[in-house]
Amino acid sequence: MKYQVDERGYYGKFGGAYIPEMLYPNIEELRMNYSLIIDSDEFKNDFEDLLKNFVGRPTPLYFAQRLSEKYQTKILLKREDLCHTGAHKINNAIGQILLAKRLGKEKVIAETGAGQHGVATATVCALLGMECVVYMGEVDMNRQKPNVERMKILGAEVRAAKSGSKTLKDATNEAMRHWINNPFDTHYVIGSVVGPHPYPDMVARFQAVISAEIRQQLQEQEGKNTPDHIIACVGGGSNAAGAFYHFLDSNEVNLIAAEAAGLGVSSGKSAATTQLGKSGILHGSKTLLMQTDDGQIIEPYSISAGLDYPGIGPMHAHLFDAGRAEFFDITDEEAMQAGVELSKLEGIIPAIETSHALAVFGKRRFGKEEVVVLNLSGRGDKDLETYIRWGKY
Amino acid sequence: MGEILKMSTQEQVINRINDVFDQKKDILNVYFTAGYPMFDDTIRIARNLQNAGADMLEIGIPFSDPLADGTTIQESSSKALANGMTIHKLLDELKDLRKYIELPVLMMGYLNPILQFGVNPFCEACECVEIDGLIIPDLPIEEYIDNYKEIFTAHGIHNIFLISPNTSEERIRQIDEWSDGFIYMVSSSSITGAKKGLESKQLSYFNRIDQMNLKNARLIGFGISDHVSFSQACRYAHGAIIGSAFINQLKNDASEKAIKNFVTSIKK
Numbered sequence: 001m002k003y004q005v006d007e008r009g010y011y012g013k014f015g016g017a018y019i020p021e022m023l024y025p026n027i028e029e030l031r032m033n034y035s036l037i038i039d040s041d042e043f044k045n046d047f048e049d050l051l052k053n054f055v056g057r058p059t060p061l062y063f064a065q066r067l068s069e070k071y072q073t074k075i076l077l078k079r080e081d082l083c084h085t086g087a088h089k090i091n092n093a094i095g096q097i098l099l100a101k102r103l104g105k106e107k108v109i110a111e112t113g114a115g116q117h118g119v120a121t122a123t124v125c126a127l128l129g130m131e132c133v134v135y136m137g138e139v140d141m142n143r144q145k146p147n148v149e150r151m152k153i154l155g156a157e158v159r160a161a162k163s164g165s166k167t168l169k170d171a172t173n174e175a176m177r178h179w180i181n182n183p184f185d186t187h188y189v190i191g192s193v194v195g196p197h198p199y200p201d202m203v204a205r206f207q208a209v210i211s212a213e214i215r216q217q218l219q220e221q222e223g224k225n226t227p228d229h230i231i232a233c234v235g236g237g238s239n240a241a242g243a244f245y246h247f248l249d250s251n252e253v254n255l256i257a258a259e260a261a262g263l264g265v266s267s268g269k270s271a272a273t274t275q276l277g278k279s280g281i282l283h284g285s286k287t288l289l290m291q292t293d294d295g296q297i298i299e300p301y302s303i304s305a306g307l308d309y310p311g312i313g314p315m316h317a318h319l320f321d322a323g324r325a326e327f328f329d330i331t332d333e334e335a336m337q338a339g340v341e342l343s344k345l346e347g348i349i350p351a352i353e354t355s356h357a358l359a360v361f362g363k364r365r366f367g368k369e370e371v372v373v374l375n376l377s378g379r380g381d382k383d384l385e386t387y388i389r390w391g392k393y
Numbered sequence: 394m395g396e397i398l399k400m401s402t403q404e405q406v407i408n409r410i411n412d413v414f415d416q417k418k419d420i421l422n423v424y425f426t427a428g429y430p431m432f433d434d435t436i437r438i439a440r441n442l443q444n445a446g447a448d449m450l451e452i453g454i455p456f457s458d459p460l461a462d463g464t465t466i467q468e469s470s471s472k473a474l475a476n477g478m479t480i481h482k483l484l485d486e487l488k489d490l491r492k493y494i495e496l497p498v499l500m501m502g503y504l505n506p507i508l509q510f511g512v513n514p515f516c517e518a519c520e521c522v523e524i525d526g527l528i529i530p531d532l533p534i535e536e537y538i539d540n541y542k543e544i545f546t547a548h549g550i551h552n553i554f555l556i557s558p559n560t561s562e563e564r565i566r567q568i569d570e571w572s573d574g575f576i577y578m579v580s581s582s583s584i585t586g587a588k589k590g591l592e593s594k595q596l597s598y599f600n601r602i603d604q605m606n607l608k609n610a611r612l613i614g615f616g617i618s619d620h621v622s623f624s625q626a627c628r629y630a631h632g633a634i635i636g637s638a639f640i641n642q643l644k645n646d647a648s649e650k651a652i653k654n655f656v657t658s659i660k661k
Binding site for chain 1: 456457458459460461463464467468471474479480481503504505506507508509510530531532533534536554555556557559560561564579582583584587
């Protein structure tokens with residue numbers, strides 16, 4: 001259990017719960033209850049039922065033959081893009097909202113960057129009859145109009161975060177402020193493995209369905225239950241946490257994380273946190289953060305809104321620090337090329353977040369006999385406009 | 394016996410904060426953001442507040458992502474950062490602080506900028522410019538006790554803890570045990586500047602805490618904006634803290650006269 005959270009809420013030297021006293025009762029209520037609830041048979045039944053019948057799980061572990069031929073290795077794609085709402089985000093939304101119901105909460109708030117987590121949360125709130133408010137940076141609302149409308153159709157209220165840089169980090173600030181102002185009847189559904197303990201662990205456990213399925217599917221398809229490598233993209237890092245989860249302590253499995261380099265790590269327009277970040281505190285946890293020497297948070301940049309976050313989950317900060325995972329920084333250009341390549345070779349248009357993971361094949365050699373699982377975290381429908389603007393296909 | 398006594402006195406910080414509660418009542422603590430509205434306003438505003446009759450000062454260290462603060466204070470922080478304010482520059486400005494200011498002075502700031510400066514160097518610098526206390530909203534108490542208390546104490550600095558209406562009695566007793574300056578009572582479950590005035594349920598929370606016979610003095614903050622709310626707070630605690638209302642004042646008019654009028658209108 002070397003890479004799992006410890007009883008104080010830390011992954012190595014990262015994690016913890018750096019929250020104002022006003023949030024202490026909310027976080028304490030979660031911390032005291034989340035494991036008990038998640039581990040109960042009744043909860044597991046409801047969670048598994050919705051994952052199967054509403055989300056469409058298990059998602060396939062698909063042998064990508066033409067991509068494998070091109071890169072001379074055996075590539076299996078974990079098809080999270082086939083989940084209802086188009087990405088892995090729904091796994092966590094279902095888990096947390098079922099949990100919120102058991103804690104007696106009536107209202108749900110969430111933050112969203114590109115809108116995928118907001119749409120997933122609004123979807124599950126509609127399904128389970130919860131009131132839903134989603135905070136979204138004003139800048140992102142203009143960039144991601146269709147997702148704003150999706151959330152509204154699903155009955156959610158979308159509130160513009162107008163403070164600071166008006167993007168994901170500010171939407172997160174606003175959601176936390178809302179929670180401080182509404183401590184009793186509201187649950188805050190954080191969308192990634194970030195935030196104060198127990199969020200990183202809780203979100204990782206809801207996303208761990210991904211690695212649980214990979215294990216079982218590998219056993220059935222390959223006759224062994226571990227791959228040689230797992231690749232996933234990392235913004236906050238929820239899809240990577242889910243894909244890595246059951247393999248964290250299996251050292252024979254090489255973990256590979258792809259971060260968004262934007263226009264290049266040293267261009268000043270990047271979101272490659274492990275390259276550019278230093279240990280610090282934001283949104284309730286100690287982790288690697290992009291910041292000035294004076295400790296002010298730097299606004300990151302990536303072509304992919306889902307990777308456009310100045311931090312990284314504390315689990316990933318620890319995996320980086322401990323050398324447990326390989327980290328690659330992928331530029332906008334490399335990601336876009338990899339996305340188009342998958343589209344042409346396999347008939348799958350991936351989300352641009354996922355394209356960062358795919359670009360690792362152009363940067364690192366894998367053995368011909370090795371089995372490489374790539375977590376195909378989302379589909380590219382939402383990114384059509386970006387593909388069109390990029391134009392090189 | 395002598396040894397134990399000596400140790401406990403060494404661990405106890407006594408500074409201007411303790412003195413002010415011994416000497417005065419109905420303490421008015423005024424918050425303002427360093428470097429706002431103009432970069433070099435910090436000392437000037439502190440002097441104006443002292444002349445106007447404030448009893449304690451709380452200087453905000455601007456941060457890009459102030460989680461516990463509302464729009465007013467966040468905007469003042471953004472402006473201060475745009476003006477070029479940093480912890481280094483602030484501490485530099487404060488070198489002359491004690492030439493002019495006799496009042497107890499606190500600094501309020503989020504943990505990340507302090508961590509990047511270095512906790513030890515920061516406390517050393519605070520001691521150097523004779524800062525009496527720190528309020529760090531996102532530094533949890535347990536973390537403070539384990540990793541910070543020793544450093545703060547060595548530099549004669551009080552760490553001020555917050556309590557809110559939802560803080561359990563057990564935790565309040567614990568906080569009282571760990572505090573040695575005063576306890577910052579957040580008046581409602583809210584961020585700063587969220588609500589104006591005080592409602593009856595807040596008054597009953599003030600009363601509940603008043604009846605607990607805590608060893609520490611208490612100041613009430615969040616939602617204190619005028620004479621009425623200030624005097625209500627003073628009925629149940631040793632005074633109150635005004636932040637957002639003063640920042641709004643500075644936004645409209647930051648002149649010495651306006652500051653004088655503001656403080657007078659609160660204290661009357």
